[in-house]
Amino acid sequence: MWRAKVSLQRQLLLWLLIPQIVLWLAGAALYYNVATHYANAVTDNSLLQTGRAIARQVQPLDDGLMIDFPRAAQLLLEEGPDDKLFYTVSTVPGGMILGNRRLPAPPGQPAADHPVFYNTTQDRESIRVLSLFYRLTPDRWLHVQVGKSLQPRNRISREILLATGVPLGLLIIAMSVLVWWGVSRGLRPLDKLKRGVEHRVPQDLTPLETESLPVELQSLTQALNQLLSTTNESVSRQRRFIADAAHQLRTPLAGLKSQTELAMRETTPEGLRDRLNLVHASATRSIHLVNQLLTLARSEPGAQAGMPGMKVDLAKLIRDLTAESVPRALAAGMDLGCDSALAEATIDGNPALLRELFINLVENAIKYIPRGSNITVRLFEQGPDYVVEVEDDGNGISDEQKPRVFERFYRVNQNDGNGCGLGMAIVKEIAERHGGRIELADAQPHGLIARVSLPRQRPGE
Incomplete structure (x- = not known):
């Protein structure tokens, strides 16, 4: 299944810029609504003042109504081509007594001296209308309606939006450029690290430089x-x-x-x-x-990942290996014995490698000490470790040679062609792979002790 490559730079830019754009749009919408609200408040206040002024020009009389609305006042209301007012004064019951346009009735029930504002459309033009009722007599009402086109208000809202939106938009663009530059600059060390790895030849396994990196x-x-x-x-x-x-x-x-x-x-x-x-x-x-x-x-360590590990009983392993090696020791004229005070000594390890470890120690003793010598294999506890010792009463080796016997292909007696000089190197590798160690010490009065210490619990477990 094909999957698109994921770009860290693209993801960072998206996560940084998208919230900014969303917030900018939300802020612009909020600011537009706030501007519209205040524009409506200004328009409504103007309509309310005009409506009350018109209502004051109509006074009730005993036999009718007195209308004091000079022609000059009418022309003043109607002269603005862009801000023209529409008004209607009527009685309920009754009909229109004054006005320049019949306006739609307001929604809901009328209430005395309670202004009602609503939007409507007349002659394909959106207008804002004030409806105001006054009680003339107990059974007669005066209804004043004043309307104004919404175009001036919408124009003011757009101008306010442009006055604020354009600078905000330019600010968003500037911030986006800065964010892109900052992300690119911040990812430059990663790009440098990538180029350093890509330009390496397969044989170059030297460490990468870390001091100048974030x-x-x-x-x-x-x-x-x-x-x-x-x-x-x-x-x-x-x-x-x-x-x-x-x-x-x-x-x-x-x-x-x-x-x-x-x-x-x-x-x-x-x-x-x-x-x-x-x-x-x-x-x-x-x-x-x-x-x-x-x-x-x-x-060796690199091969250990694929090697099985399990519980191994060292006591049983030592007893079995000693019993298997007895015929060869007897054939070489030597006495081989096992001395273990532990009935069971369980560790985590690889049984095949541990067997190879102790076989090498026993075979080295049989191979390199004189006939008539004694070999003893011991198992005991010492602190957190199980200790296995292979002791012989042969000629031993010098202190100078003890560290060198663990080197590959090193032999104490170079004229002896029976060995290949790998036995003790194998022993050391296997012991270290199991978190243990091997030491060589002099036996008394003569001979050599090979001491292997293995932890009862592997380090890090």
Whole structure:
């Protein structure tokens, strides 16, 4: 479904200008109504004064009415072409006794000395009419009607509206221009940020500059910088992994190729079998290296989002791993035991990675200490953590080498071709991904202790 693109600038302009225009129209309508009201008040007051003046010219007599309305007064009322007055004086009952036009009767019932104003149309002209009744005798009324065209009043209202509306309209236009300029200027940093992102090459993951940006954009820029930093770390890990894999696989694959070439040249069954044994050993080391590299890749932070997390019982995991490793320890002439005072030790984590962590520690101990040595796996509580220790009574390693064993492809004995130098790096990555840490300490009287501390509750949960 197609959706129109939303413009922030357009929305701001609409939300700022539309209320102003609505308020301007409402103000203009209100001002026009107020002007019309006061114009009507002026017109009505003029009609009322004229009507009462005319009514005073008619006086009752015993045998009739006396009308004192000079011709000069009539001409004065009727001489204005634009402001001409229409009037009618009549008796009820009776008929018209004075006037220049018969005006329509007012709506409603008459009341003595109570003026009634109403609008009407006569000869296609809108007029404003005053109707006023006076009681002459108990059964006779004097009805005075005075009318005036609405054109002068409407003209005055329009002039007042133009006198106020035009300046208000110009003010609205000026304000709209200022609002547009202000919004455009206010959004300029956002446009600058957009151009800075658009003009970047895909390989440029350096942080965006935030110091000159408004406060409202700094949080957005910081979030983008955090995303760029995370992406940069992920890309760096991928490059490092590819470089490490290519570097480490080159040697065993080259050796495997050499062994197969030599095997192809062998002419005796015994020599061929020896060469094939070497090929098998080289392939086994290559498989182990690939598995270690894949485990290291899975344990890195960028791969954790897709890894399942669940409740893991460390006590059961340690007991099972120790039992599985006993045959190999016996074959290597070593004594492997488990010492756990906890029946259950549950944490949140990834069971496959935790299993890989402790397998590496136990296998490293079996692989690198002399025959006849002892290995003990312990589990206990210490403060907010569960602590797993793998202790051996072998030769140990020096203090200078302890930090370096966590580096990738570093081996304490470089002449030992059995390892690939990734085991302890994997252990460190997995421990840190679970909010824990690993430490190496000297055992007494000799040997090494690998101590892994894992929080019973993950940070931030």
